[in-house]
Amino acid sequence: MTNPESLLEITWTDPVTGRKGYVVIDTLVRGLASGGLRLREGCSLAEVRGLAQGMTRKEALVYDPADRYLPLGGGKGGIDIDPADPQATEVLHRFLAAVLPVVREQWNTGEDFGLRQETIDKVAADLGLPSTVEAVFATLDDAPAARERLATAFADIVGGISLGDLVGGYGVAQAALVAAERQGIEAGGATAVVQGFGSIGGAAARYLAEAGVTVVAVADRDGLIRDDRGLDVEALLAARDGLGVIARDALPDGVELGDRDAWLEVPCDLLVPAAMSYVIGPDDVDRVRARIVVEGANMPTLPEAEAALVARGIPVVPDFLANVMTNAWWWWVVFGDVAPTAESSYDKIRTVMRRLVTEVGEAADASGRTLRECALELTARNSAALRERFGVTG
Known part of the structure; x- marks a missing residue:
């Protein structure tokens, strides 16, 4: 059909x-x-x-x-x-x-x-x-140079991981940090739960921890890993396989293991679903014990569930805003807006994400609408500008 x-x-x-x-x-x-x-x-x-x-x-x-x-x-x-x-x-x-x-x-x-x-x-x-x-x-007129930029960027290894596998999660972490700041939550005293430990979830956890957030739980396809004192994110990254599954025999004493869907119930400031779609439905809303949901995955929250979360006073940073940086970074590198280095890439991501989350958040505060509604409005304005400049089919 x-x-x-x-x-x-x-x-x-x-x-x-x-x-x-x-x-x-x-x-x-x-x-x-x-x-x-x-x-x-x-x-x-x-x-x-x-x-x-x-x-x-x-x-x-x-x-x-x-x-x-x-x-x-x-x-x-x-x-x-x-x-x-x-x-x-x-x-x-x-x-x-x-x-x-x-x-x-x-x-x-x-x-x-x-x-x-x-x-x-x-x-x-x-x-x-x-x-x-x-x-x-x-x-592109400079296609050979663009190819070289992209290859160089992917060859940049940051803490044992390719830059290309980090930028999306770095963007999610920045979205979470700005959203938390706007809610009066300081990174140094904040806690986070990350569901999914692939490129997005793993990098989001890394950079949240680097900012001072205590990552108290992560979930992969084999279940929940929890330590309310804070997990050693770098050790978890070193122990994961190519599908983002963490080797349980590498975990230290004192770490609690749980069911793969128990991540919803862990108390935290920042809840980051960063794996599959459709993981928070209407029946899950009452289980959520977070202050903010930041959608690292695509479409992780069903619309009815998001409405119920917002009604409970839990803002949801929508996926197309929170996880936009993997896509944007590719094209910034290809077109030459950033140098193919971590420093240049992270500076651009941090600056743009702060601008976007702040603009959307201020619009939501002023209008009483949701973050998603205000982000969609910004997208519509930009789409109109693109249509006027280039023409858009579809």
């Missing part, structure tokens, strides 16, 4: 396993769209459609006429398979081969939930693609 509001929707069936894969192009700007590819058991066309719409918002949200970066439209991909499935990479290869014309011409993609950048890069190379953002490189 095609959604009349999407420009393009592809449903693919793997001829070997019967697994489904999806591509949705929500909007095009200058003929281009941007958005990652996820691997998740149960991934659906409706999910990918919502993610593509979120990418349209993310691209517009960070628009700044002073930047070289010219925002793109929104697109997304997903495959209904567990990333731990032994056949996952083979299915990914067949999926990308099937949708290769769209990747070459319109859809600029990269890692997302369940998929690491080095994996998709290897598959793309096997298919003859130098990168998964060739459609953008084709529009």
Whole structure:
């Protein structure tokens, strides 16, 4: 079934396993769209459609006429398979081969939930693609230099982790810190719970801890890890595997283990869902014991649940604001708005995130509307400016 509001929707069936894969192009700007590819058991066309719409918002949200970066439209991909499935990479290869014309011409993609950048890069190379953002490189006068900038940035290792795997979580941490500051919560006395310990969750935990926040619990696919005295985030990062699962035999004495969904009930100032979509539903709201929810994942909170949280006085920093920096950083590097270094990247992320969260927060305070409503309004204004400047399809 095609959604009349999407420009393009592809449903693919793997001829070997019967697994489904999806591509949705929500909007095009200058003929281009941007958005990652996820691997998740149960991934659906409706999910990918919502993610593509979120990418349209993310691209517009960070628009700044002073930047070289010219925002793109929104697109997304997903495959209904567990990333731990032994056949996952083979299915990914067949999926990308099937949708290769769209990747070459319109859809600029990269890692997302369940998929690491080095994996998709290897598959793309096997298919003859130098990168998964060739459609953008084709529009640049300095494409060789842009390729070099991106390669240099990904080669920058910060505390044992590639800069490309840190920038998104760094942005989430900055969003959380500014939101906490606006609520009168000082970082040095704050606590946080992070659900998901992949690139977004792991980096968010690292940089919250670095700012002085006590990370009291993290949850991965194997369960909850909790220590109310504060977890050693760097030790947890060193003990995780490529799917963000922490080796339990590396944990120190005194750490409490719990069920994988027990993270909702841990008291904290900052609750950061940073893994799967749809993890906070209406039935979960009364379990939440946080002062602020910061959406590190895409679509982690169902609309009815968000409304109930807000009614309880718990603000929700929406996903397309809180986790926008992975996408923005790629293009800032490619277009040359930041140097391919951690210092330059973090300075830009910190500055832009503070501006965005402050602007949205002040609008919410003045109007009595939610952070999501005010962020959507900012996105709409930027979209109008983009439409006037470039034209937008979709």
